[in-house]
Amino acid sequence: MNNLIKGDTGNWEVVIGIEVHAQVISQSKLFSSAATEFGAEHNTQVSFVDAGMPGMLPVINWVCVEQAIKTGLGLNAKINTYSIFDRKNYFYPDLPQGYQISQYKQPIVGEGNISIDLSDGSSKNIRIERLHLEQDAGKSLHDQHPSYSYVDLNRSGIALMEIVSMPDMSSSEEAQAYVKKLRSIVRYLGTCDGNMEEGSLRADVNVSVRKLGKELGTRCEIKNVNSIKFIGQAIEYEAKRQIDLIEDSKKVPQETRLFDPKKGETRSMRSKEEAHDYRYFPDPDLLPLIFSEDVVEKIKNSIPELPDERKKRFESDYSLSSYDSSILVGDKETADYFEELTVGRNAKLVANWLTGEFFAAMNKLGFSVENSPISKTNFGMLIDLIENNTISNRIAKDIFEIMIETGDDPETIVEKKGMKQVSDEGELEEIIDSIIEKNPEQVESLNEKPKLMGWFVGQVMKETNGKANPSIVNKLLSKKLNN
Amino acid sequence: MNEITKLSLHQTRDALNKKEFSCKELITSHIKEMESSRPLNLFITETIDHAIKSAETSDKNIKNKKLRNLEGLPFGIKDMFCTKDIKTTASSKMLSNFIPPYESTVTKNLWNDGAILLGKLNNDEFAMGSSNETSFFGPTKNPWKINDSKNYIVPGGSSGGSAAAVAANVGVASIGTDTGGSIRQPASFTGTVGFKPTYGRCSRWGIIAFASSLDQAGTITKNVKDSAIVLNSICSYDPKDSTSSNKSIPDFEKSLEKSVKGKKVGIPKEFVQEGIAEEILNLWDNGKKWLKESGAEIVDISLPNIKYALPCYYIIAPAEASSNLARYDGVKFTHRVEADNIDDMYELTRSDGFGEEVKRRIMIGTYVLSSGYYDAYYLKAQKVRALITEDFKNVFKDIDVVLTPSTPTSAFEIGEKMDDPLSMYLNDVFTVPVNLAGLPAVSVPVGLDKNKLPLGLQLIGKSFDEETILSFASVIEKSANFRHSPEEWWKNE
Amino acid sequence: MSIDENTVRKIAKLSRISVSEDDIKYISEDLSKILEWIEQLSQVDTNEVEPVFSSFEEDTKLKKRKDEIADGGYRENIIANAPKTKEGFFLVPKIVD
Ligand SMILES: [Mg+2]
Numbered sequence A: 001m002n003n004l005i006k007g008d009t010g011n012w013e014v015v016i017g018i019e020v021h022a023q024v025i026s027q028s029k030l031f032s033s034a035a036t037e038f039g040a041e042h043n044t045q046v047s048f049v050d051a052g053m054p055g056m057l058p059v060i061n062w063v064c065v066e067q068a069i070k071t072g073l074g075l076n077a078k079i080n081t082y083s084i085f086d087r088k089n090y091f092y093p094d095l096p097q098g099y100q101i102s103q104y105k106q107p108i109v110g111e112g113n114i115s116i117d118l119s120d121g122s123s124k125n126i127r128i129e130r131l132h133l134e135q136d137a138g139k140s141l142h143d144q145h146p147s148y149s150y151v152d153l154n155r156s157g158i159a160l161m162e163i164v165s166m167p168d169m170s171s172s173e174e175a176q177a178y179v180k181k182l183r184s185i186v187r188y189l190g191t192c193d194g195n196m197e198e199g200s201l202r203a204d205v206n207v208s209v210r211k212l213g214k215e216l217g218t219r220c221e222i223k224n225v226n227s228i229k230f231i232g233q234a235i236e237y238e239a240k241r242q243i244d245l246i247e248d249s250k251k252v253p254q255e256t257r258l259f260d261p262k263k264g265e266t267r268s269m270r271s272k273e274e275a276h277d278y279r280y281f282p283d284p285d286l287l288p289l290i291f292s293e294d295v296v297e298k299i300k301n302s303i304p305e306l307p308d309e310r311k312k313r314f315e316s317d318y319s320l321s322s323y324d325s326s327i328l329v330g331d332k333e334t335a336d337y338f339e340e341l342t343v344g345r346n347a348k349l350v351a352n353w354l355t356g357e358f359f360a361a362m363n364k365l366g367f368s369v370e371n372s373p374i375s376k377t378n379f380g381m382l383i384d385l386i387e388n389n390t391i392s393n394r395i396a397k398d399i400f401e402i403m404i405e406t407g408d409d410p411e412t413i414v415e416k417k418g419m420k421q422v423s424d425e426g427e428l429e430e431i432i433d434s435i436i437e438k439n440p441e442q443v444e445s446l447n448e449k450p451k452l453m454g455w456f457v458g459q460v461m462k463e464t465n466g467k468a469n470p471s472i473v474n475k476l477l478s479k480k481l482n483n
Numbered sequence B: 001m002n003e004i005t006k007l008s009l010h011q012t013r014d015a016l017n018k019k020e021f022s023c024k025e026l027i028t029s030h031i032k033e034m035e036s037s038r039p040l041n042l043f044i045t046e047t048i049d050h051a052i053k054s055a056e057t058s059d060k061n062i063k064n065k066k067l068r069n070l071e072g073l074p075f076g077i078k079d080m081f082c083t084k085d086i087k088t089t090a091s092s093k094m095l096s097n098f099i100p101p102y103e104s105t106v107t108k109n110l111w112n113d114g115a116i117l118l119g120k121l122n123n124d125e126f127a128m129g130s131s132n133e134t135s136f137f138g139p140t141k142n143p144w145k146i147n148d149s150k151n152y153i154v155p156g157g158s159s160g161g162s163a164a165a166v167a168a169n170v171g172v173a174s175i176g177t178d179t180g181g182s183i184r185q186p187a188s189f190t191g192t193v194g195f196k197p198t199y200g201r202c203s204r205w206g207i208i209a210f211a212s213s214l215d216q217a218g219t220i221t222k223n224v225k226d227s228a229i230v231l232n233s234i235c236s237y238d239p240k241d242s243t244s245s246n247k248s249i250p251d252f253e254k255s256l257e258k259s260v261k262g263k264k265v266g267i268p269k270e271f272v273q274e275g276i277a278e279e280i281l282n283l284w285d286n287g288k289k290w291l292k293e294s295g296a297e298i299v300d301i302s303l304p305n306i307k308y309a310l311p312c313y314y315i316i317a318p319a320e321a322s323s324n325l326a327r328y329d330g331v332k333f334t335h336r337v338e339a340d341n342i343d344d345m346y347e348l349t350r351s352d353g354f355g356e357e358v359k360r361r362i363m364i365g366t367y368v369l370s371s372g373y374y375d376a377y378y379l380k381a382q383k384v385r386a387l388i389t390e391d392f393k394n395v396f397k398d399i400d401v402v403l404t405p406s407t408p409t410s411a412f413e414i415g416e417k418m419d420d421p422l423s424m425y426l427n428d429v430f431t432v433p434v435n436l437a438g439l440p441a442v443s444v445p446v447g448l449d450k451n452k453l454p455l456g457l458q459l460i461g462k463s464f465d466e467e468t469i470l471s472f473a474s475v476i477e478k479s480a481n482f483r484h485s486p487e488e489w490w491k492n493e
Numbered sequence C: 001m002s003i004d005e006n007t008v009r010k011i012a013k014l015s016r017i018s019v020s021e022d023d024i025k026y027i028s029e030d031l032s033k034i035l036e037w038i039e040q041l042s043q044v045d046t047n048e049v050e051p052v053f054s055s056f057e058e059d060t061k062l063k064k065r066k067d068e069i070a071d072g073g074y075r076e077n078i079i080a081n082a083p084k085t086k087e088g089f090f091l092v093p094k095i096v097d
């Protein structure tokens, strides 16, 4: 794939590495028994431990450890049965202890890799450097008061997995595909809900540029980009900004930047400019995190089919194209929906309808397979009506629209609106005969303009309000006109 | 009436059981003692009403024969232990109005056993110090005085208030914390018994942290038996503390009767070279003699890396402290100096809220952890700590306890060492190695020096072998027969 | 090694402790004295030594907690000691990113 960006002085390459913070799915926090649920009243899901009260101590939530191991296995990564929790020291009002418990030199998960699917049908391997467990910080609200920021500690102490990629991506598309794939994997695993809007999955994107094959430029880190779309926009903007600077003979300063979705720009985060010195050291309140290979093995056996495997199975079991398969498996719920719907039905027809009309409509209306206004039963019934020639594909689309509006089942709609396909040959023959009789000139010119055949089909459809079975119409027309 | 307060913990317990006096009488006596000892500046917070109310409950229990282990016994608690709804300050301006909404595990254990809180005792600010002079609430004075001198002397630290209270007969016993000698050194300075159990024996939950890998709660009592009794209450496995031990806890009181016959006592030669006073060496020799007479064998041992314990400690403890004290930032706990921007607020609050010694240690700790220095200082210190731990493990293959002096000198005058932190740090030269290795140890008073100030000997045991040191401590106690007590000069001030 | 005046400024900043320019010299001397004393550790050969970060017994394993909600829900207690609060939030001087 050609990912080069043309500058004034030649072609540039973009180099991207991504750190993802994925919130672990668990009832309670990483080191306390307070709840993790999103959207609770501020400061109500905070224990004394989460508030950094004097004398409070962390005790690890074992489910969070298992979730990290599971995710590591899903990323084809090395699991470290011995790891260390460190303190990362810095001052910030939403960091009540004055340090974050994280993992520094010895993370729970080491090197791994995932494969990403690109729009040209190719795929690429992206290496994972590490995954470690750490505490989330609270939240500061800056727009409540002219001179004060408000601090809510509900999020403080929730378990995060920080997943760090190698700088293996070279375009915004690859970066987006990487985050999409990562999100897909953690959702399949049930280790993170992947909800970027609620902040359950956040990406820090490291961008640098270089002349083809030349030394890497200074990298900038764009913090907390919270949608796949913004990741693309942020990278495009940032790469261009850096190229412009260098081509203007200016330096790219190493810094942390923020993406402003309203302006589509990145800007420097002034507050982070001061050089950090996190003074990591092993947390003396915790012992090393040690578990046996058996623990890993047990978790390995509980891992469900992941998107890559499932895609392969869709291609072989349902004879679907690689493209359709990758679209269907990207989201676990969609893939499940497809598999349930396709039982006893034509898989290709189901896939076409899902990836076509259905997705288009759901996207437009902001629904997903889980909360669609069309029930699975009704949607299946619609496919059945097409398969048994009760309705044409075209009519089916009209019925689909009505289903969305009314929630009615398609049989009722067909019945009520008389939309049943006319497949009766006698009935259709009569109509065709009358059209031929009324249009001698068209019949005459048919030899020179074979395309007129379509005009005749159209006439039949017009007479039948689109309900004529198109294949029978075609068959009858060619029998009558081609002799 | 005030003869009641002269009784030790187990004597008081027996008297209560025999109904020689009521708990209300007992508590009232101690409250009186507490009030008359105010010139010593022992307490930061007195909980008189609470104590009287608790005494009524205990009297009911005694009447109904529902006696708990420490029923009705008054305790002073070092102000490093969070006590629910009762001000807990760590002797710092930073927490001078802090009221914890929770109770530390150690104190909860005491109250569950029927003990009664008299008040919160003074200590060095955030337990950083060896003289109790770094307290924001002013120094505690040692009940002991240098012969005929008008000058006040320090009770040691950081559990100075705890030790001085027991020496002044306020409360039957006190609870302290020991990070580098903070129980044993003040015990030695006040003629009391100070016991620091193995790291992990007592939960650290609810104790304001100084250096997490070293902090351990312990007891200050009038005699060895009392410390065994209190240890039985405060030691517990706590699922809320990841470093608390689930090893079974023996009945410490029973271990007092165990014989030391045939057991081996190690005498580390390195402790002799520390510029230590002649009379301390003499008392140490006495200790060896007493143990020998009881059938124990005296063995010369070497702990080759012990001379590095103090500098090692002064890297590790400040490093952990610099992080543990980062939470005091003006956002959550009482003290704040207002400012227009967050960094000014942080800096002014912390500069104003912490005292000199605390700031000194935070800065040292920050420095040794900072990038470029971590390996040379912090990591190096943890490696030396490993060597010191190894040294102890090696000698404990052949011996049962180590006998050393508790301190290189007796107590000194208030103000004498405040301008020289290094000479202050040297106070803990004999106690610090024990914390680095996480071992149990006790200081037992054995005599007076030429100034008529008390001195103690230290017994160090194997990890989780408090029983053996208790049995040895009993022997030393009996042989030394330390019967001195300070003149109650404060009652006339 | 000694802690020079710039280093004092740097670690004071990292520690969020304000020190006045008048005190810098004194602090630099004070900390340097302690540091020089600490330096004797460099005499110890630790080439083959694994560091010990806790004085805890090696056979003791990290405690595990069950994943259940059993804490929190007491906002009043959480903010009770805070010097400045409003409507259940902690208040700090406004932060600008
Ligand atoms: Mg990071």
Ligand SMILES: [Zn+2]
Pocket (backbone or CB within 6 Å): A021, A134, A162
């Ligand atoms: Zn992180």
